Amino acid sequence: xxxxxxxxxxxxxxxxxxxxxxxxxxxxxxxxxxxxxxxxxxxxxxxxxxxxxxxxxxxxxxxxxxxxxxxxxxxxxxxxxxxxxxxxxxxxxxxxxxxxxxxxxxxxxxxxxxxxxxxxxxxxxxxxxxxxxxxxxxxxxxxxxxxxxxxxxxxxxxxxxxxxxxxxxxxxxxxxxxxxxxxxxxxxxxxxxxxxxxxxxxxxxxxxxxxxxxxxxxxxxxxxxxxxxxxxxxxxxxxxxxxxxxxxxxxxxxx
Ligand SMILES: Nc1ncnc2c1ncn2[C@@H]1O[C@H](COP(=O)(O)OP(=O)(O)O)[C@@H](O)[C@H]1O
Ligand SMILES: [Mg+2]
Numbered sequence: 001x002x003x004x005x006x007x008x009x010x011x012x013x014x015x016x017x018x019x020x021x022x023x024x025x026x027x028x029x030x031x032x033x034x035x036x037x038x039x040x041x042x043x044x045x046x047x048x049x050x051x052x053x054x055x056x057x058x059x060x061x062x063x064x065x066x067x068x069x070x071x072x073x074x075x076x077x078x079x080x081x082x083x084x085x086x087x088x089x090x091x092x093x094x095x096x097x098x099x100x101x102x103x104x105x106x107x108x109x110x111x112x113x114x115x116x117x118x119x120x121x122x123x124x125x126x127x128x129x130x131x132x133x134x135x136x137x138x139x140x141x142x143x144x145x146x147x148x149x150x151x152x153x154x155x156x157x158x159x160x161x162x163x164x165x166x167x168x169x170x171x172x173x174x175x176x177x178x179x180x181x182x183x184x185x186x187x188x189x190x191x192x193x194x195x196x197x198x199x200x201x202x203x204x205x206x207x208x209x210x211x212x213x214x215x216x217x218x219x220x221x222x223x224x225x226x227x228x229x230x231x232x233x234x235x236x237x238x239x240x241x242x243x244x245x246x247x248x249x250x251x252x253x254x255x
Pocket of ligand 1: 009010011012013014015016017042133189190217218219220221223224227
């Protein structure tokens with residue numbers, strides 16, 4: 001199953017959710033791939049630690065070779081790197097993705113990610129795509145390349161307005177390019193059960209019929225340690241409340 005984690009707002013938990021769900025998927029024995037489309041490379045650093053910086057073959061190379069015709073282009077699999085965790089691999093990001101974007105866009109390379117991932121269809125059971133905080137070439141490529149879309153939501157009123165715009169954008173891509181695309185669910189992140197505003201907000205979204213996952217992710221400073229140590233929660237502290245919430249959320253995903 002292939003899914004994209006998308007929200008054009010930054011700091012809502014896309015990279016954290018991508019890596020933690022992928023780590024659980026791999027831990028449960030599924031051959032799992034993370035695709036890090038954000039030039040900032042937060043997921044790449046989270047899963048590879050310091051080794052992230054010496055990745056030679058990255059997504060930038062994969063995209064770049066679509067711009068320069070070669071008789072023997074490298075296969076997508078050659079850009080995939082193992083992580084220190086069993087069953088978990090990554091197509092790493094690179095800062096060059098930023099400057100490549102304009103060229104890729106002007107030469108209509110919007111379907112190349114889908115083609116590249118199709119090549120890996122038999123190699124992985126689950127693919128999680130992390131995206132930059134923008135509706136740009138890379139996020140569009142990801143929404144075209146997948147069937148399912150997860151939307152992290154951080155429970156503030158400003159995000160709520162952005163959420164409607166975001167859902168419209170997904171619908172537009174669905175209508176124009178990818179009939180199979182659907183919002184699998186909205187992930188409530190950094191939920192504070194004792195505060196009344198987030199409760200009310202989430203309740204209203206449910207009443208409007210939006211697909212909100214039943215599992216809400218708590219706010220925990222442990223996440224910072226998890227990032228610093230380059231260890232997803234399931235490996236850092238499997239008994240931690242947040243690790244268990246990620247597992248419960250993973251259980252809610254479609255098989
Ligand atoms: N459940 C959580 N509890 C505490 N901090 C969180 C949680 N989820 C994300 N964060 C923090 O919020 C910041 C943004 O998260 P990140 O996953 O990088 O978001 P995005 O990829 O959407 O920009 C990071 O500093 C991360 O540590
Ligand atoms: Mg991110």
